[in-house]
Amino acid sequence: MRRRLFLLGIFCFIISTILYSKYSKPSADSHLTAGGVDEVDWTNVSAAHEEEDELVEAPCSLRKAARNNVLLRNRFRFSVPVLQWAGSFSKRSWEQLTERAPPYGWKGLPVGAVRAALSLLYSSRLFWRGSPDRCVRCAVVGNGGILRGSGQGRHIDGHDLVFRMNGAVIEGFEDDVGTKISFYGFTTNTMKNALRLYRRDGFTRTPQSPEINYIFIPSDLRDYVMMAAALQNQTVGSGRDKGDRPSKYFGHKPPENFRMLHPDFISYLTDSFLSSHRRTNTKFGHLYMPSTGALMLLTALHTCDQVSAYGFITRNYADFSDHYYDSRPKPLRFFANHDLRMESRLWETLHQSGLIRLYQGREAR
Template sequence: TPQRFHWICLLLLSVCLLLWYCHVMRSGLSMNTGLRGYVRVLSSRSASHFLDFRCGRCAVVSSSGQMLGGGQGQEIDRQDCVIRMNAAPTVGYEADVGNRTSLRVVSHTSVPHLLRQQSYFFGREAATRYVIWGPEKNMRQDGKGKIFNALVMLAKKYPDTNIYTVTREKVQYCDSIFQNETGKNRMKSGAFLSTGFFTMILALEMCDSILVYGMIDGSYCSNANHSFVPYHYYEPSRLDECRMYRAHEHAKKGGHRFITEKLIYSRWASQGKLHFVYPPWPPQGHPQD
């Protein structure tokens, strides 16, 4: 009957729409999984446009001279993922900092170091994911972003390398976290967020638990008996870490608020996901296995 034919047509149309919807959703998921604040440079060869990287237990390794002589390398390499910062080397420091690198969070100011050591970072560490952050003037994608242009050239030269940039929206989100935690507007206070801050935000998003190596707590430099420690473990003759921290903390313009940031990390650690294991931060210790 005409009425039955009408219902059959509606049923077929509904089935077609359902199949089309499932296809669109499946395609959308395959393209949009991952962390949306981190976008791959020249991502056409990748399965995901965004950083799709999750880990159970992560080791976040500071570039601080605190790493020297600690013998933490084997423990660091035993974790599911190892996150390092900027261009901090492992060769020659394996006993203290480990050998594996799963991901590097890199400041725009350290990109020239990557360019000078391409065979190391994109040869020896070819499987490493690189997450680059920087101000809009350097990261803009209209041909005028000097650092972004350099990353495009790297991605063309090493098409299998995973290079991601932190989006403008994500940088603004990190600014808002800093303001919520301190009550101070990051820009108005003359501060720049450190690579460590961006690293912590990313680690909290991608890791189930985080073990931090080489970061001192916010009160360390105010202790009368604190020792001389180089700012970077791979630059032993350079400026003392605490002198650098104090200079940045009180700089009226362009300084990293290292001490303030560590006070923020201490509050985050009380939530149980973040553990400062070497040197240990009171009252946090090594998480139980």
């Protein structure tokens, strides 16, 4: 009898220990704040959702192709969140991202401005796929002169989604570049420079049709401030763009039409795909960042199932003008803040690996 009671006691102790272990420990998705309250770490939650997405993939999944590529698979980390949204801001993310300057982090940015801007963003996803097995085909259209006379317009418009950026002139070039725009990517600086520099070439205003979604690249405080003003349909209240009206650039769009790339995503892309010797240059290293086109193309590569690139730099760039809409031929110019030659080698590698289709002109296939 005593033996049975002894064994029963051991059994009850083991069961109680298991239950205590299971239900009393804090979740792996939370951490303790300074006030002693568990706060969900939304950065990790977003990453977990991305990992869950990998379990259900379209038959044409680009992610699967990347993982099967022996030469490139170690470069890809699909768990890194592509976008910032309201859940991206937390005590932990603030502590981590203030260690790096924009566009790779939040160093030097006022906490109130970042928090206020991100609190207005609803979605953590670039687009909704619909059916899990749907094959989403994306075209990313740069502004390179290689597109002039290309006749690629109908091929571009035949994709499910079309990304454009900066001085995206459409009128007069429909046969070569198409008319469809799903996403327009930019920094506030590149957008305003495009409006100033290419006005005579036909870029008189940013694309504003109802179906367009805007992707901010957070290169500076002004991107957070401009986006916050746009989302609230207000004039910009501070900084370099004080008094500016975002509706002039975006129309009166609802919040769901706005996105902002995540600093962690830009940092990952730069380290894995776009790390240039210019980053360590003592004189100009602080200016270096990937080009707008590079960020848009790699965003598509991490969200779509098939990606075609048009108007990007190729090894025969000297045969074409800088932009397809140049009224007079202009050679491509290289500046210290980007490494376009390095980017061109990456596009060729991705094309040869079958991960993107790069338009290289009528003679090159």
